[in-house]
Amino acid sequence: MKRKILILILTVVLLVGLILFVFYLSGFFNRTKTFIIKDEKVELTIPIYSYSFKKDESKISFKTLDSINNINQIKENYENEMQELTCFDGLVTYYNKDKNLTFYNFDISGDIVKIVSFNYYDGHYCNVKEAEHIESELKELDFEINVLESDTCDNEKREIYTNVYTYCLDEAQISIDDKVVYLNEALNDNLISMDKIVRKNEINAQYAQGIKETFDNDTLFSNLEYSVLVCSNGKYVIGSSDLEYSSNLCD
Numbered sequence: 001m002k003r004k005i006l007i008l009i010l011t012v013v014l015l016v017g018l019i020l021f022v023f024y025l026s027g028f029f030n031r032t033k034t035f036i037i038k039d040e041k042v043e044l045t046i047p048i049y050s051y052s053f054k055k056d057e058s059k060i061s062f063k064t065l066d067s068i069n070n071i072n073q074i075k076e077n078y079e080n081e082m083q084e085l086t087c088f089d090g091l092v093t094y095y096n097k098d099k100n101l102t103f104y105n106f107d108i109s110g111d112i113v114k115i116v117s118f119n120y121y122d123g124h125y126c127n128v129k130e131a132e133h134i135e136s137e138l139k140e141l142d143f144e145i146n147v148l149e150s151d152t153c154d155n156e157k158r159e160i161y162t163n164v165y166t167y168c169l170d171e172a173q174i175s176i177d178d179k180v181v182y183l184n185e186a187l188n189d190n191l192i193s194m195d196k197i198v199r200k201n202e203i204n205a206q207y208a209q210g211i212k213e214t215f216d217n218d219t220l221f222s223n224l225e226y227s228v229l230v231c232s233n234g235k236y237v238i239g240s241s242d243l244e245y246s247s248n249l250c251d
């Protein structure tokens with residue numbers, strides 16, 4: 001009789017243990033943790049065996065005894081509810097449109113006790129950081145180019161620097177570092193480079209302050225002051241703001 005009771009008890013214990021194990025694998029024991037981000041409550045799903053929560057202005061971390069598989073499953077479930085975005089610098093982020101919240105740099109370290117950490121940003125991280133980066137770039141691209149169009153132009157292309165040409169211009173000047181010099185002198189003295197000139201035009205085109213047109217592998221940038229043609233063969237042609245593309249210009 002005692003043996004039957006013992007077997008029954010063991011059977012019940014094993015059955016309960018099996019049920020709990022199945023619930024554990026299914027994530028049943030996951031719970032939510034409320035974090036305050038910019039005075040707003042944000043609930044995140046976390047493993048039940050979690051403790052030692054820390055949050056600063058950009059990072060959340062906690063410790064857990066849960067398995068790597070369960071932690072990764074929680075992470076994947078949450079990421080599936082968000083929009084995966086790759087920033088201009090290659091950083092992969094996850095954006096929650098409803099909360100206007102971005103998560104990135106998810107990390108798990110440790111063996112028995114795992115430390116889970118991730119960065120958060122109150123807003124659209126990629127857009128804001130790209131705007132900040134471009135603003136910083138523009139401070140370094142603080143120059144203006146002015147050109148004087150030729151009155152009599154007969155397909156006149158003139159080399160002013162290695163692989164840099166002007167087309168139908170009497171002169172091209174650049175205002176940089178509080179002085180005005182001829183563009184060929186600025187290029188020769190390393191005051192400016194064609195890469196920087198092209199980059200500024202790319203930014204202007206991106207923010208509707210200029211035009212970018214692509215012809216096969218050649219690209220023409222135009223703004224109110226001048227145009228610059230970037231040829232696929234490594235040549236650059238600078239002309240007036242109404243310069244029209246021709247493949248012959250890159251020859």
